[in-house]
Amino acid sequence: MSEGSNPGLGRRAAIGAIAAAGAGFALFGPRGAKEASGGRIVLDYWEKWTGHEGRAMQRIVDEFNSSQSRIFVRYLVTSGLDQKTLIAVAGGDPPDIVGLWNYNIPLYAETEAIIPLDEFDSSYGVRIENYAPAVRQLLTHPDRTGKQRLWATVNTCGTIAMYYNRSVFRDAGLDPDRPPRTIEELDAYAKSIERVSADGGIERVGFLHAEPGWWSWIWGYHFGGTLYDPETDRARADSAENIAAFEWLQSYPRRLGADALKKFRSGFGTAYSSPQNALLTGQVAMVPQGPWLANVIQTFSPGLDYGVAPFPVAEAVYREDEPVGLIDSDILVIPRGVKHPEASMEFIAYTQRPEVVEYLSTAHFKNSPLASPSREFIERHPNRGVRVHNAIAASPRGFVCPRTRVWPQLKDEFDASMQRMWGLARPAREELAAIQQRAQQYLDEAAEQRRRRGYG
């Protein structure tokens, strides 16, 4: 401003301009499309999927939107979904539907941050009996009164089986039609497949606990054990079965060398969804994986001759008709505080129609979460191992991650401990004793939290 001019005028003009800009922004600025939907109720659906998985879900959303004229669902891909949902729900502005992971249920259910789906009218047709027996464990949890409630529906479900490279089997003189059934057989197969160079470098292994390394904690279940007893709220990390399982895990680095194995493993990097996937390249012959691996195979190595079988178990645990395997699933929930819970439920019910469930499962290469998958689903499925995955979902010995709100913390403990055990930093028995102590401490803290709030 030049000297001698009226300072009041400039100030007034500036304040007026700021006020006008603010008013303009408030009146004409950007806003959600909720108001521009032709009178329909607009629902925000947060989901994690992108790529082909996202496109398949988007198609379901589009079909739902065209199937009626009352509700319009917006499919919003959200990264860091669990953290953002936690904050949005805590902040009182949750999305109308969220696609979380099944391990989120205990925390959200105990804190009543989601609406139990059995609260809605039964005419929606969402019933626990619709799902395969082992899958039911994923969707229920006690409410504050201790009553088991249905909190979610399955979006897609995957059971963990053993994928193996049949060409490598043949190359090692093994029968590709007779995959290992017990841990003892797995070890024998692995030894036949292993190839170590003259300088001690590992070139090929039969089995590697750290590939892909996503489920550091499951081994004890294949020895007949568990990690958590929900009845007593006690951790079972140091049970005899877990000790046996992790001593078995340590037998591999003992035989092949911890450093040599780590170096070999580091060569794969994080190349799960790429042509460098260790199963595809033949560097690892047998891996525990979910049905989604078939998509990776089809994309990057369509000619790969692969087989799928239940992951082996300890000899004493083996029963042909009751395979053991982890069941994992993505879920749909309705956060408490949404404006149109009935509309959210209407969309969720639509996604649970058998034909919609089977369409999404097929598009994701996954098994069906339903109690009775259709014959067409199995016959037309692009994953040749779908029967194996379905059998695990239907098995009474299909297991799920411990149903406690502190599971994310327990899992981190296990991830860290498994690497220490795999690196032979500490005997399995000692490491598991330490985890047991910390796991119980987390469980006790959670129990104290519930007690402070007058439930549990």
Next chain:
Amino acid sequence: MTDRRENISGWIWISPWLVGFLAFMLAPAALSLYYSFTEYPLLEAPVWVGMENYGRMLRDEVFLTALRKTFIYGAISIPLSTALALVIAALLSAKIRGGRFYQAAVFLPTLVPMAASAMVWLWLFNGEYGLINRGLELIGIDGPNWLTSTRWVMTAIVIVSLWGVGQAVVVYYAAMKEVPDHLYEAASMDGMGPARRFWNVTLPMLSPVVLFNVVTLIIGAMQVFVIPYIITKATPGGDPRAMYFYTMYMYDNAFVYGKMGYASAMAWVQLLVTLVLTAMTFAVSRKAVYYRGG
């Protein structure tokens, strides 16, 4: 214009900042102080627990390990990056051909987003195919599994931290240009060589700037997060606790484990530790720092 009108006018002009400060800095900080005395799982209302969160830290093995690792990281990376930045700045100060190119080359890495550089380092340090081990192989050394070995992972993270030394180099370089020429001339006349001139002239004249940089490095070391977080998540086969630093554990408590009360207490302890370390640095440096005209 009356004083009152001038006051009102002043408040109006600073009000955008003031509102922002109150809403986004002071209020959250005050709330976090309150939450630090509560058990607050985010999805339920906070419950007052007094000093319990602070007491629990003393018994929490993961907390103590994360704190220890953060101190070790700071104790190694701060002196190393300070020394390296000073040496590079001194070299850049020398009148050499292509000096501008070297200045740009040293500063350029600081412009690369941290997530991108983490991915690059991930492959450089790869035990099987990494360029670093390939280089070591050429001179007959069998390189370690940098990121999966508990013995080597800290060294790897410190090396990555040195990658961002360019920012300090620029500050030191600018400060070196401010050192009066006559001091160097006097030192030369006294028979000092380049090394002694650097030690007896440059360094004392730079000491306030070094102090400033060390303090910012202490704050940065206490908050180290992005690079180890990305590398940990993207390194299957490595012990995720081998490079688990303070801020990573705080983040996990807040947003993964749903323990906002505990995370808030950790944030306040972090502030306290940083303040104590800064105060100690000032106390120790009192005799070593030379302020011109002061």
